Amino acid sequence: MAAALDFQQMLRGAGLRVTRPRMAVLGAVFAHAHAETDSIIGAVRRELPEVSHQAVYDSLHALTAAGLVRRIQPAGSVARYESRVGDNHHHVVCRSCGVIADVDCAVGDAPCLTASDDRGYSIDEAEVIYWGLCPACSAGRAPEHP
Amino acid sequence: MAAALDFQQMLRGAGLRVTRPRMAVLGAVFAHAHAETDSIIGAVRRELPEVSHQAVYDSLHALTAAGLVRRIQPAGSVARYESRVGDNHHHVVCRSCGVIADVDCAVGDAPCLTASDDRGYSIDEAEVIYWGLCPACSAGRAPEHP
DNA sequence: CCGTTTTCTTGAACCTGTCAAGAAAACACT
DNA sequence: AGTGTTTTCTTGACAGGTTCAAGAAAACGG
Numbered sequence: 001m002a003a004a005l006d007f008q009q010m011l012r013g014a015g016l017r018v019t020r021p022r023m024a025v026l027g028a029v030f031a032h033a034h035a036e037t038d039s040i041i042g043a044v045r046r047e048l049p050e051v052s053h054q055a056v057y058d059s060l061h062a063l064t065a066a067g068l069v070r071r072i073q074p075a076g077s078v079a080r081y082e083s084r085v086g087d088n089h090h091h092v093v094c095r096s097c098g099v100i101a102d103v104d105c106a107v108g109d110a111p112c113l114t115a116s117d118d119r120g121y122s123i124d125e126a127e128v129i130y131w132g133l134c135p136a137c138s139a140g141r142a143p144e145h146p
Numbered sequence: 147m148a149a150a151l152d153f154q155q156m157l158r159g160a161g162l163r164v165t166r167p168r169m170a171v172l173g174a175v176f177a178h179a180h181a182e183t184d185s186i187i188g189a190v191r192r193e194l195p196e197v198s199h200q201a202v203y204d205s206l207h208a209l210t211a212a213g214l215v216r217r218i219q220p221a222g223s224v225a226r227y228e229s230r231v232g233d234n235h236h237h238v239v240c241r242s243c244g245v246i247a248d249v250d251c252a253v254g255d256a257p258c259l260t261a262s263d264d265r266g267y268s269i270d271e272a273e274v275i276y277w278g279l280c281p282a283c284s285a286g287r288a289p290e291h292p
Numbered sequence: 293c294c295g296t297t298t299t300c301t302t303g304a305a306c307c308t309g310t311c312a313a314g315a316a317a318a319c320a321c322t
Numbered sequence: 323a324g325t326g327t328t329t330t331c332t333t334g335a336c337a338g339g340t341t342c343a344a345g346a347a348a349a350c351g352g
Contacts, residue, residue: 017318017329037308052332057309062330075219078308092267101265119247121238123278132269163298163349183339201300203340208299224339 014066094134160212240280
């Protein structure tokens with residue numbers, strides 16, 4: 001777990017101003033992987049009860065643009081954020097309850113970055129999402145999100 | 147391009163009732179690849195001016211559930227639909243103008259369907275989205291969607 | 293042709309997320 | 323430290339895509 005000082009350095013290193021809301025948002029994203037915006041707002045407010053949701057949205061945008069966090073949004077889901085950036089991992093999403101888990105890239109370092117025919121696009125990222133059922137849901141147990 | 151009779155058979159084959167809105171929606175999805183919901187509503191109304199958007203949403207859900215069309219929704223985009231199903235192709239999305247193109251799967255038939263570590267999930271689909279710039283946008287020309 | 297079931301119409305609501313204006317805070321410089 | 327400039331946060335309203343709910347209409351089986 002990264003500490004307050006680390007977050008501060010991360011912000012400065014990315015050329016961003018250090019503010020309480022940003023520190024709290026960064027902490028929330030590191031503490032809760034794949035958290036949706038609403039959860040992040042909740043987590044931030046436990047530390048700083050007065051932050052506006054707008055501040056959280058702005059912070060998340062700034063952090064995403066700076067590459068400190070990554071935004072993921074599987075179809076049918078709201079935006080989620082995670083702190084693992086730059087390590088080319090992918091995600092498994094449960095069709096039933098929506099839970100997301102990380103999956104390291106099957107093929108190596110930057111594998112999928114080449115399409116068979118790139119259609120003339122200049123590709124800079126390959127995103128892989130595996131769809132299926134999480135262990136709990138495939139076992140027939142009640143999903144987290146009924 | 148598939149004709150009305152084909153659509154009718156597709157619906158029946160999938161155990162769905164044949165209704166005018168569904169026929170029109172199916173036709174619209176086949177005619178316009180990667181069309182967003184709004185465009186589909188427009189296309190359907192050119193044929194059946196009185197359909198409600200709700201009927202289109204319901205039809206799209208039914209067709210998607212039946213596997214006749216596929217719903218795709220890259221992050222930051224609204225829902226889009228396509229008629230190529232079951233052939234394991236993927237998509238390139240332009241970061242600038244949002245245009246989507248099809249890409250045949252690089253590795254073969256059902257390649258990416260195996261994650262290095264599936265985390266206990268029972269995976270049934272691997273979705274790959276390549277992000278980059280389309281030829282027009284990377285050439286610096288004005289994007290379609292300024 | 294009739295009854296049952298599914299689907300469509302109508303109209304309203306919801307929920308993320310964004311826009312806009314001013315107040316407050318952070319940083320650079322002295 | 324103090325000050326000025328720039329960025330960021332607060333407040334409040336708003337937007338667009340999608341869903342919910344109730345009743346009317348249409349499709350299908352017999």
